[in-house]
Amino acid sequence: MRTDGRKASELREISIVYERLDRVDGSARFGFGETKSLASVSGPIEVRANLELPSQATLDIHIRPLASISGTDSKALSATLKGILSPALLLSHHPRTLVQIVGQALCGTDSGSGMGSVGRGWSANLIASLVNASSAALISASSVPMRGIVCAVAVGRLPSESALKLVLDPSEAEMPRLSGGGCFAFLFSVVLSSASSSTQEVPPCSLLWTNYTTNTPFDEAELKRARELAEGGAREVWKILKESISTMDASHASTIQKTRAEPEAMEEVPSHAEDSDDAKMEI
Incomplete structure (x- = not known):
């Protein structure tokens, strides 16, 4: 059992909110x-x-830490996310244009989660959160053609007396105890080869990137186990992203309905005020 009672292959509670920020x-x-x-x-x-690029759109990504300004580690992470998200975007459909993604950390601890240069880098679970937030924002925008959806999860390695213990999505409390770990990003797309494992609910996926490392010599079997564990978690993220689309549409519909209702209410006020003034003038 883990510190929060989860199983080794269990994710924490996932939350997705489509913010609908202005000017984006x-x-x-x-x-x-x-x-x-x-x-x-x-x-x-x-x-x-x-x-400007003559054959495709320019992809520009900026990552901002919770505290202070973006440092060299934030810029390095921006370059990493550009390499992760580029295979999922059909940038050639809009040449000589710009697609800009801005990521912002909403948490920060001494372990480096979103503290940028103030902390000790960026944790694997926050990198995974930024990748998934970017995918959700791209889905919300619907303005950039996509080849597939990128989902990411973190895998940690906990020290164990009996055998190697890999855990999915390590929490902030577990991070100081980890002896290794990293983030795994997968591309889910129907255009991928069917040779990869897939189900009727989830399309095939392929590993795009990982930074999994340990403080022991490289072990190919361990990396394979970590990838399999991460792939199962990424499938769960994909399912939740798919389910969240219905809530995005419902929120958008209610926003439109509210916007349309407000002008009608505003029009009734001057009409009523005009009648009152006319009545007073007659008196």
Whole structure:
């Protein structure tokens, strides 16, 4: 049993909220328990001449820590996320434009979760949260053609006397005890080869990126087990992302309904006020 009572292959509670921030095409907040992040998508929009690409859209990603300004580690993470998300986007459909993604950490601890240069880097579970928040924001925007959906989870390695113990989605309390771990990002798409494991509910997936490391010599069998554990967790994330689309549409419909109702209510007030003034003038 883990410190929070979860099984080794069990994720923390996942939360997805489509924020609908102003001046962006899509935005979403994603969290594994207390590990949360926010992402927004703008584009395709006009791009500066020095960043313009003649054959595809320019993908620009910025990551902001919870505290202080973005440092070298935040910029390195931005480059990593660009490499993770690029295979999922059909950037060639909008050449000479810009697609901009901004990620913001919504948590911060001494372990480095979102503290940027102030802490000790970025934790694997927060990187996974940022990847999933970016995917949710892209779904919310619906303005950038996508080849598939990228889902990510973290896997940690807990010291055990009997045997190696790998756990999915380590919590903040478990992180100081880890002797290894990393983030695994998978691309889910129907265009992938059916040779990869898939079910009727979930499309095939392929591993895009991982930074799994340990403080012991490399063990291929351990990495394989960690990947299998992460793939199962990523499938659960994909299912929850799919289910969240219905809530996004319902929220959007209620927003439109409220916006349309407000002008009608405003129109009734001047009409009533005019009648009152006329009545007073007659008296």
